[in-house]
Amino acid sequence: MSDSAEFREDQGTVRFSGDLSLARLGTLPERLERVGRVDRVDLSDIDRIDTVGAWVVHRFAARHDAPVEGLSEDGQHLFDQVVDSDKPVVLRPKAQSGFGRVLGEIGDAVVLTGRTLTGLVGFMGATTIALGAVIRHPRRFRFNAVVHEFETVGVAALGILGLMGFLIGMVIAQQGAVQLRQFGAEVFTINLVGRLTLRELGVLMTAIMVAGRSGSAFAAQIGTMKLTEEIDAMRTIGVSPMEALVLPRTMAAVILMPLLGFFTSMVALVGGGLLSWVTLEIPPVTFIARIREVVPITDLYIGLIKAPVFGAIIAIAGCFQGMQVEADAEQVGLRTTSAVVQGIFLVIVLDAFFAVFFSWIGWN
Structure with a gap:
C-alpha cells in the first residue's frame, strides 16, 4: 500500500x-x-x-x-x-437592464436563425444527393412509400382545401363588389376573382394549408422515429433515412402541390362565380366567358410553376425539423411548431420573390 x-x-x-x-x-x-x-x-x-x-x-x-x-x-x-x-454559485442572476435583455434576445434569435438556415440548406443538399442516388439506382426508389404519401398529402386534404377555396372565392368577390360598386364597375369583380385566384391566392393558401397539415405531420412522424431510435436502427441495417423517409415525402409534396393548387383555384372560381350570380346577377355563362377574356394563360402558368417549389420547401422544412428532435418528447411538439412556422414563412418569402421575378420578365 x-x-x-x-x-x-x-x-x-x-x-x-x-x-x-x-x-x-x-x-x-x-x-x-x-x-x-x-x-x-x-x-x-x-x-x-x-x-x-x-x-x-x-x-x-x-x-x-x-x-x-x-x-x-x-x-x-x-x-x-x-x-x-471551484466557482461561486450564483443563486440569483445578475439584474439586467430591459434594453440589454431585449438586445440579447434579438442576438440569440439572429444566431438561431442563421444556424437554422445553414442547417436547412445543408439538408436540401442531402436531399438532392439522395435523389441523385435514387436516379442512379432506380431499384432503390420506394414507390409504395410515395403513393402512401399521396394519400396523406393530397387525397385527405381535398375536403378542407375545397371548402377553403370556395370561401376565399366568395370573400374576394364580395369585397371586390363592395369596393367597385362605388365606381359603378362591379363587372370588374370577375377580373379580380380570376387573376387573384389563379395567380396568387389559390396556390399560396394551398401551400399554407399543406404546411399546416402535411409539414407538421412530417415533422411529428420523423421526430417520433428519431426519439424512439428507429432512424438509428435504419442506419445500422444499411437503410438511408433520406431515401426511405425524406425523399418519398418530398416527391409527394412536389408532385401533388400543382394539382392541389389548381383544384383550390378552380373551387375558388366557383365560389366567386356563385356570389357574383347571386349578388351581381352575373350569369355563370357570362362569368366563365369573362374569365377567359381577362385572365391570361400566364397567370395559370405562374401558379403551376410556384406550386412544386412551395411543396418542396414545405416537405424539406418539415423533415428537417423532425430530424432535429433530441432528448425528450417535448422536442417533438416544439419541432412540429417550428416546421409549420418555417414552412409558411419560407413560402411567403418565395412568393414575394416570384412576384418580383415574374413582373421583371413581363408576366404581368
Whole structure:
C-alpha cells in the first residue's frame, strides 16, 4: 500500500509525496494550515491523487497564490476539473437592464436563425444527393412509400382545401363588389376573382394549408422515429433515412402541390362565380366567358410553376425539423411548431420573390 500523504518545505517550495487520496490524507489538511510563505507547490513525488486530494492541494495553493507543478497528464486533467468546479454559485442572476435583455434576445434569435438556415440548406443538399442516388439506382426508389404519401398529402386534404377555396372565392368577390360598386364597375369583380385566384391566392393558401397539415405531420412522424431510435436502427441495417423517409415525402409534396393548387383555384372560381350570380346577377355563362377574356394563360402558368417549389420547401422544412428532435418528447411538439412556422414563412418569402421575378420578365 502507498505511504500516507506527506509534505516538506524547502525554501518556499512545498513538496508533496505519498498517496494524496481520501483514505491516506490523515491530518494533512490541518498541518497545511500552519505552513508559512509558499512560492510553489511540487507534486512530482506523489504516488496517487484523487478528487479530495486535488481539492486539498488546490485550496492550499490558492490560499498562498502559488502555482502547482509536477503532475502527470492524468493528474493534471483531474486537477483542472477540480479548479474549474471551484466557482461561486450564483443563486440569483445578475439584474439586467430591459434594453440589454431585449438586445440579447434579438442576438440569440439572429444566431438561431442563421444556424437554422445553414442547417436547412445543408439538408436540401442531402436531399438532392439522395435523389441523385435514387436516379442512379432506380431499384432503390420506394414507390409504395410515395403513393402512401399521396394519400396523406393530397387525397385527405381535398375536403378542407375545397371548402377553403370556395370561401376565399366568395370573400374576394364580395369585397371586390363592395369596393367597385362605388365606381359603378362591379363587372370588374370577375377580373379580380380570376387573376387573384389563379395567380396568387389559390396556390399560396394551398401551400399554407399543406404546411399546416402535411409539414407538421412530417415533422411529428420523423421526430417520433428519431426519439424512439428507429432512424438509428435504419442506419445500422444499411437503410438511408433520406431515401426511405425524406425523399418519398418530398416527391409527394412536389408532385401533388400543382394539382392541389389548381383544384383550390378552380373551387375558388366557383365560389366567386356563385356570389357574383347571386349578388351581381352575373350569369355563370357570362362569368366563365369573362374569365377567359381577362385572365391570361400566364397567370395559370405562374401558379403551376410556384406550386412544386412551395411543396418542396414545405416537405424539406418539415423533415428537417423532425430530424432535429433530441432528448425528450417535448422536442417533438416544439419541432412540429417550428416546421409549420418555417414552412409558411419560407413560402411567403418565395412568393414575394416570384412576384418580383415574374413582373421583371413581363408576366404581368
